[in-house]
Amino acid sequence: xxxxxxxxxxxxxxxxxxxxxxxxxxxxxxxxxxxxQVLGQGPQFIFQYYEKEERGxxxxxxxxxxxxxxxxxxxxxxxxxxxxxxxxxLCASSLYSAVSTDTQYFGPGTRLTVL
Amino acid sequence: xxxxxxLDSQVPVFEEAPVELRCNYxxxxxxxxxxxxxxxNQGLQLLLKYLSGSTLVKGINGFEAExxxxxxxxxxxxxxxxxxxxxxxxxxxxxRGYGQNFVFGPGTRLSVLP
Numbered sequence: 001x002x003x004x005x006x007x008x009x010x011x012x013x014x015x016x017x018x019x020x021x022x023x024x025x026x027x028x029x030x031x032x033x034x035x036x037q038v039l040g041q042g043p044q045f046i047f048q049y050y051e052k053e054e055r056g057x058x059x060x061x062x063x064x065x066x067x068x069x070x071x072x073x074x075x076x077x078x079x080x081x082x083x084x085x086x087x088x089x090l091c092a093s094s095l096y097s098a099v100s101t102d103t104q105y106f107g108p109g110t111r112l113t114v115l
Numbered sequence: 116x117x118x119x120x121x122l123d124s125q126v127p128v129f130e131e132a133p134v135e136l137r138c139n140y141x142x143x144x145x146x147x148x149x150x151x152x153x154x155x156n157q158g159l160q161l162l163l164k165y166l167s168g169s170t171l172v173k174g175i176n177g178f179e180a181e182x183x184x185x186x187x188x189x190x191x192x193x194x195x196x197x198x199x200x201x202x203x204x205x206x207x208x209x210x211r212g213y214g215q216n217f218v219f220g221p222g223t224r225l226s227v228l229p
Contacts (some may be wrong), residue, residue, distance in 0.1 A: 004158070035217075042119075042205050042219030043159070056216050090158055101147060101166050104217075106158030 002026070004093050004107035012113045013081050021076040021110045025093030031055075032074040033104060034066055035090040043090055049074055050096070078112075086114045117142040117208045119220035127226045130198055136191040136223045138180075138206030148189040149207040149217070150180055159205065165189060176200070201227045 005024045013019050025032050031050040035043035048056035049068035063079045072093075078085055088111050092104040118141045128134045140146065147166050151159040163174025170182040180191045189206060206220040 035219075040221070042207075042221050043217075044219070045216050048216070058216065092159075101164075103161055103164075106151075106160070108156065108158045 004091055004105055006089075006091050006107040006110050008110060009108070010111045010113075012115065014115050015081055015083060017081050017114075019078050019081060019112060021078075021089050021091075021112070023074045023076070023091030023093075023107060025072050025074070025091075026105055029093035029095050029105070030072055031094045031096060031102070032068055032072065033092045033094075034074070034076045035092065036060075037088040037090055037109070039087070046076070081114045083114050086112060088112075117146060117210060117218045119206050119208055119218055121204075121206055121220040121223050123223050124221070125224045125226065127228060128196055129228050131195050133194050134192065134196050134200075134225065136204050136206075136225065138189045138191065138220060140187050140189065140206070140208045142187075142208060142210065144210050146208045146210055148180075148182060149209070150174065150178070150189070150191050151205045151207060151219075152176075153203040153205065153222075155202070162191070162204075196225070196227045198227050198229060200225060 007022045033048040034046040037043040045058040047066045052068045066076045068074045088109040090109045091107045094102045094104045120139045122137045149164045150162040163172045165172045165182045173179045203222045205222045207217045209217050
């Protein structure tokens with residue numbers, strides 16, 4: 001079975017632009033979470049979606065938004081990009097979402113560079 | 116709110132030597148604890164997790180961790196490391212409420228030397 005896939009692998013944008021990152025969860029998984037990993041730091045939780053509904057949100061500005069589609073894939077959108085948005089964006093999927101005992105499986109990430 | 120401290124940003128160790136990676140957490144509520152590994156250019160992979168019960172948790176690749184509630188620690192150990200263990204290791208906590216809001220530590224870079 002394929003693991004969590006993310007596209008694109010790398011992305012270069014300029015300040016003020018908009019970006020869309022995509023994630024396909026493991027087949028059968030219904031929960032998708034997004035994390036931002038700035039170089040040299042641990043991942044920071046951005047969003048969790050389950051059954052197309054937002055189930056959790058981290059401390060990120062409204063420029064960050066996400067959605068989940070009927071096939072459980074997900075998009076993360078970031079508007080008005082800032083230099084500080086440069087990071088590795090990780091997607092993780094799990095079978096359910098109710099409790100954090102459910103193992104999350106991470107994708108390889110999308111490396112976003114904002115110039 | 117929870118927070119995680121990983122006291123060592125880098126740990127160099129020779130092959131076949133033992134290693135301990137330290138993790139301390141802060142939380143006002145009971146938590147679940149996790150260790151993840153990140154190999155270069157890859158996503159995170161779960162090594163082990165503590166949910167309840169025995170405080171000694173065994174994970175994949177020969178790693179184990181011990182939960183110490185009084186010291187709020189969850190240190191990761193391996194008795195004999197291999198070159199292939201070279202990676203970034205992250206400790207994470209999650210409260211026992213609804214959802215999967217993980218708080219990760221800053222990571223420890225383990226370098227295994229020949």
